[in-house]
Amino acid sequence: SFILLLNSYITGLLVPVFSLLLIDRGATLSKLSILIGIYSFSVIVLELPTGIMADIIGRKKTFCLSLIVSLLFSVVIILGNGLVILYIGMLLYGLNRAISSGSFEALFIDSYINEFGKDRLHVVTTRINVIDALGLSAGALTGGYLPEISSKYFFSIGMYDLSLIVRIILAIIVLIFALIYIKETV
Numbered sequence: 442s443f444i445l446l447l448n449s450y451i452t453g454l455l456v457p458v459f460s461l462l463l464i465d466r467g468a469t470l471s472k473l474s475i476l477i478g479i480y481s482f483s484v485i486v487l488e489l490p491t492g493i494m495a496d497i498i499g500r501k502k503t504f505c506l507s508l509i510v511s512l513l514f515s516v517v518i519i520l521g522n523g524l525v526i527l528y529i530g531m532l533l534y535g536l537n538r539a540i541s542s543g544s545f546e547a548l549f550i551d552s553y554i555n556e557f558g559k560d561r562l563h564v565v566t567t568r569i570n571v572i573d574a575l576g577l578s579a580g581a582l583t584g585g586y587l588p589e590i591s592s593k594y595f596f597s598i599g600m601y602d603l604s605l606i607v608r609i610i611l612a613i614i615v616l617i618f619a620l621i622y623i624k625e626t627v
Contacts, residue, residue, distance in 0.1 A: 442568070443618070444545070444619055444622065445545065445546075445549060445569065445572045445573065445576070446572050446575060446576045447576065447611055447614065447615045447618075448508075448541075448545065448576065448615050449572065449574075449575070449576025449577045450576040450577070450580040450583075451580060451611050451612055452577060452580060453576060453577040453578065453579065453580020453581040453582075453584060454580045454581075454584040454587070454604055454607060454611075455584055455604060455608065456577070456580070456581040456584060457584050457585040458584055458585070458587075458588055458601055458604060460473055461588075461601065462518070462601040462604070462605075463527060465599060465601055466518060466521070466522055466523075466526070466527055467522050467524055467526075467527060468524065468527055472524060472527075476528070476531045477531075479528060479531040479535065480531045480532075480534050480535045480538075481535070482535070483531070483532050483534075483535025483536060484535045484538045484539045484542075486539075487535065487536055487539035487540075488539045491536075491539045491540045491542075492542075494540075495540075495544045495547070499625055500545065500547055500548040500551075500625060501548060501619065501624075501625040503540060503541075503544040504541065504544045504545040504548065504619060504623070505616060505619055505620060506540055507537050507540035507541035507544065508541075508615055508616040508619065509616070510533055510536050510537040510540060511537045511541075511608075511612050512612050512613070512616075513533050514533040514537055515605045515608050515609045516609065517529055517530045517533060518530045519602055519606070545619075548623065549565065549569060550566070550569070552624070553565040587601075587603045587604045587607060588600045588601055590603060591604075
């Protein structure tokens with residue numbers, strides 16, 4: 442549950458500032474829709490192949506791979522600037538979303554069914570939805586304040602860099618927790 446909460450929190454961090462971050466990194470308003478389109482298109486195109494990959498290599502490995510791709514996205518965006526970097530970043534962000542969609546939730550559900558049986562499936566799906574919503578909303582609230590904190594106390598970095606730095610740190614923590622605590626029976 443904690444890993445799911447942290448993962449949702451990481452996703453929520455960029456929600457309130459995502460467009461502003463992209464503009465800060467070199468996107469124009471007219472290119473913003475293209476960048477979001479690249480993200481959406483990559484999610485759609487990669488959803489099926491990454492789902493098949495999860496079935497082949499396992500859900501834990503797939504979830505960990507999604508965290509690594511998430512880290513790559515954050516590093517590319519924090520270190521880069523300009524449209525080409527943003528295009529690469531959006532492809533990585535879409536790949537991350539396609540890889541992560543469902544892999545951890547399915548692993549969570551399988552683990553719950555193995556421990557408590559199928560009769561309580563409704564409990565686990567409700568639990569996932571509540572934890573996901575809590576993580577996303579807490580992340581979004583935090584993500585809305587991080588630029589203000591950054592501009593007041595960390596003026597040597599970009600206004601949105603603190604959001605990316607927090608995202609990187611938390612993704613590493615989630616990856617470590619996933620490697621240690623998630624058990625997958627194949």
